[in-house]
Amino acid sequence: MKKRSIWRNLCRGYGIVNRLTPTYIPLTIVSSFVRAVQPLMVLFLSAQIINELAGERDTGRIMLYAALAVGLAFVGSAINAAVTRRIATLNSTLWARFYFFLGNRYMQLNYDQVEDTENNEMLADIEAKTNGNGLGLLRLHYSLPELLQPLFELMACIILFFGMFTSASSYEQTFITSPFATGLMVLLILLILPFTYALKKREERIQMKVFEENPKSNTYVHFFNEYMQVKNAAKDIRLYKQAPAIEDHYNKSVGAEFWYRIFDLFGKNNALAAAMNAVLGGCVYLFIGLRALYGMYPLGSVVQYIGAVTGAVGALAKLVSVLGNFITNNPYLSLAFDYLDLPDNMRKSDGSRQIPQEGLEFEFRDVSFKYPGSDNYAIKHLSMKFNIGERLAVVGLNGSGKTTMIKLLCRLYEPTEGVITLNGIDIREYDYSAYMGVFSVVFQDFKLYSFSLGHNVASSESYDAALAEESLIMAGLGEKVKNMPNGLHTYLHKDFSDDGVELSGGEAQKAALARALYKNAPFVILDEPTAALDPIAEFEIYSRFNELIGDKTAIFVSHRLSSCRFCHDIAVFHEGQLIQRGSHDELIADRGGKYAELWNAQAQYYVGA
Numbered sequence: 001m002k003k004r005s006i007w008r009n010l011c012r013g014y015g016i017v018n019r020l021t022p023t024y025i026p027l028t029i030v031s032s033f034v035r036a037v038q039p040l041m042v043l044f045l046s047a048q049i050i051n052e053l054a055g056e057r058d059t060g061r062i063m064l065y066a067a068l069a070v071g072l073a074f075v076g077s078a079i080n081a082a083v084t085r086r087i088a089t090l091n092s093t094l095w096a097r098f099y100f101f102l103g104n105r106y107m108q109l110n111y112d113q114v115e116d117t118e119n120n121e122m123l124a125d126i127e128a129k130t131n132g133n134g135l136g137l138l139r140l141h142y143s144l145p146e147l148l149q150p151l152f153e154l155m156a157c158i159i160l161f162f163g164m165f166t167s168a169s170s171y172e173q174t175f176i177t178s179p180f181a182t183g184l185m186v187l188l189i190l191l192i193l194p195f196t197y198a199l200k201k202r203e204e205r206i207q208m209k210v211f212e213e214n215p216k217s218n219t220y221v222h223f224f225n226e227y228m229q230v231k232n233a234a235k236d237i238r239l240y241k242q243a244p245a246i247e248d249h250y251n252k253s254v255g256a257e258f259w260y261r262i263f264d265l266f267g268k269n270n271a272l273a274a275a276m277n278a279v280l281g282g283c284v285y286l287f288i289g290l291r292a293l294y295g296m297y298p299l300g301s302v303v304q305y306i307g308a309v310t311g312a313v314g315a316l317a318k319l320v321s322v323l324g325n326f327i328t329n330n331p332y333l334s335l336a337f338d339y340l341d342l343p344d345n346m347r348k349s350d351g352s353r354q355i356p357q358e359g360l361e362f363e364f365r366d367v368s369f370k371y372p373g374s375d376n377y378a379i380k381h382l383s384m385k386f387n388i389g390e391r392l393a394v395v396g397l398n399g400s401g402k403t404t405m406i407k408l409l410c411r412l413y414e415p416t417e418g419v420i421t422l423n424g425i426d427i428r429e430y431d432y433s434a435y436m437g438v439f440s441v442v443f444q445d446f447k448l449y450s451f452s453l454g455h456n457v458a459s460s461e462s463y464d465a466a467l468a469e470e471s472l473i474m475a476g477l478g479e480k481v482k483n484m485p486n487g488l489h490t491y492l493h494k495d496f497s498d499d500g501v502e503l504s505g506g507e508a509q510k511a512a513l514a515r516a517l518y519k520n521a522p523f524v525i526l527d528e529p530t531a532a533l534d535p536i537a538e539f540e541i542y543s544r545f546n547e548l549i550g551d552k553t554a555i556f557v558s559h560r561l562s563s564c565r566f567c568h569d570i571a572v573f574h575e576g577q578l579i580q581r582g583s584h585d586e587l588i589a590d591r592g593g594k595y596a597e598l599w600n601a602q603a604q605y606y607v608g609a
């Protein structure tokens with residue numbers, strides 16, 4: 001983790017809070033001020049009434065003080081009620097926006113950062129520390145009233161008890177009424193500072209220790225919370241009776257012991273702080289009471305000074321505690337900023353070159369690639385050209401590098417060695433967002449969302465309905481859409497609509513294909529586009545492949561070699577290398593080659609292959 005200064009972190013952190021909910025900070029200042037000052041004003045006026053009752057007993061003045069106290073209490077409560085209501089709404093808004101903010105950042109990262117385990121652990125840690133321990137960026141927003149209210153209280157209390165040191169009326173000269181006793185009392189009060197600070201430091205130390213001893217605890221919590229409730233896992237959990245094993249694993253990794261140690265500590269610290277405050281409060285009562293007995297303060301002022309001094313002691317303790325919280329929270333702020341500062345330079349690419357309008361010719365020139373953190377090459381010395389307007393089938397065993405080649409072409413990763421070019425120019429020189437527009441891709445692990453079908457196909461809420469429908473028909477989902485209750489407006493899944501439909505695996509694949517067709521990009525890539533389709537649907541897709549793709553350049557990856565026969569150009573990958581390329585007839589003629597080996601192996605299982 002990068003070392004970051006606490007002040008910078010706080011400025012940046014509050015900047016983010018302000019950006020997410022712009023009225024939160026000013027409203028919190030108003031609310032904290034009113035909450036702090038209103039009771040003290042009432043205390044002051046009550047003291048004046050008592051003084052009046054014990055002194056001149058001027059009815060007019062007593063009425064005025066009483067009216068002011070009631071008026072202030074009324075106005076203060078009204079302001080407070082209005083502001084507090086607004087702040088409560090902002091609290092929920094900020095919470096929601098914060099998670100959107102994190103998610104949005106995730107969507108902007110370079111793709112290799114997204115796949116990086118360390119980064120995913122970091123994100124899980126941030127979310128878990130925020131949810132489970134109230135630490136990190138959201139802690140700042142809770143800390144603001146915790147900081148401001150005692151600050152205003154302290155200032156108001158100092159004004160209210162200042163008279164203690166200036167009372168000049170005649171009084172008995174004893175040790176208690178001497179300036180020395182005042183000094184001792186101030187010293188005693190100031191003891192609260194190191195005491196509270198020591199408690200906070202202890203809290204920080206033990207909390208850090210617990211986290212360090214359980215470095216993966218938050219990742220586990222995040223993982224299990226998600227895993228136990230994920231629909232995809234529900235079948236396996238039931239059929240393989242995984243629930244007890246998951247529970248056991250959860251308890252071993254982040255059991256009750258972990259939480260107990262943290263919350264037990266908070267409880268003990270709070271009890272110690274309360275005890276210290278009670279002892280100090282008793283001393284203050286005794287000190288001021290005795291001084292009043294020696295005639296140093298009038299009766300009303302005793303009430304005022306006791307209230308003000310105990311108020312100041314409480315405010316000081318809260319201030320030290322909240323400043324301690326800032327220190328404790330700083331590593332978690334740093335963690336959040338480490339995550340926010342992960343590079344997104346690909347997206348913001350320096351390359352400003354515009355994509356040519358037509359004739360896009362891509363070429364891999366001696367490209368090798370290792371996944372981040374891996375010692376093995378997933379692609380080795382790959383040199384290949386994609387001929388404009390032609391279809392290329394890519395085949396090979398599992399793990400031979402087919403998908404990796406596609407990811408590199410789509411600029412989700414950058415080559416470790418070598419270069420990929422578009423019309424002879426390194427693809428990194430092109431504008432990233434425009435470059436993304438070049439490809440219509442259906443990945444093996446494509447994702448459809450719980451939006452309407454039309455929204456899914458168009459990747460946007462507003463779309464060309466005729467084109468969306470045409471794309472769905474082309475992809476073989478025409479009949480299905482016709483039978484859907486709301487046609488294109490039918491929601492997928494039940495998350496946002498009770499009428500939502502669940503597509504079968506093959507139907508979902510067709511919808512993903514329709515999305516690629518709707519995009520109408522010049523380069524189409526289909527990674528195992530028919531793996532989930534039934535034989536008839538597969539046959540239909542392949543027999544209409546030329547019609548689907550038109551004059552676009554296309555790559556399609558398949559394990560079923562029989563479905564590649566319609567391609568005149570087939571590339572065979574093996575262990576990260578391109579080992580053969582040619583038409584089906586050419587490749588099959590090479591009897592000792594990988595293609596012939598794969599073909600013969602499959603021929604045993606696929607009728608008609």
Ligand SMILES: Nc1ncnc2c1ncn2[C@@H]1O[C@H](COP(=O)(O)OP(=O)(O)OP(=O)(O)O)[C@@H](O)[C@H]1O
Nearest residue numbers: 115371374378396397398399400401402403404405
């Ligand atoms: N995100 C990743 N991080 C590290 N290694 C990876 C990652 N993705 C793939 N690999 C590794 O890279 C190699 C090539 O994987 P790739 O997915 O490109 O194979 P493939 O030919 O598409 O396989 P399949 O036919 O199973 O889809 C494999 O050894 C795989 O383990």
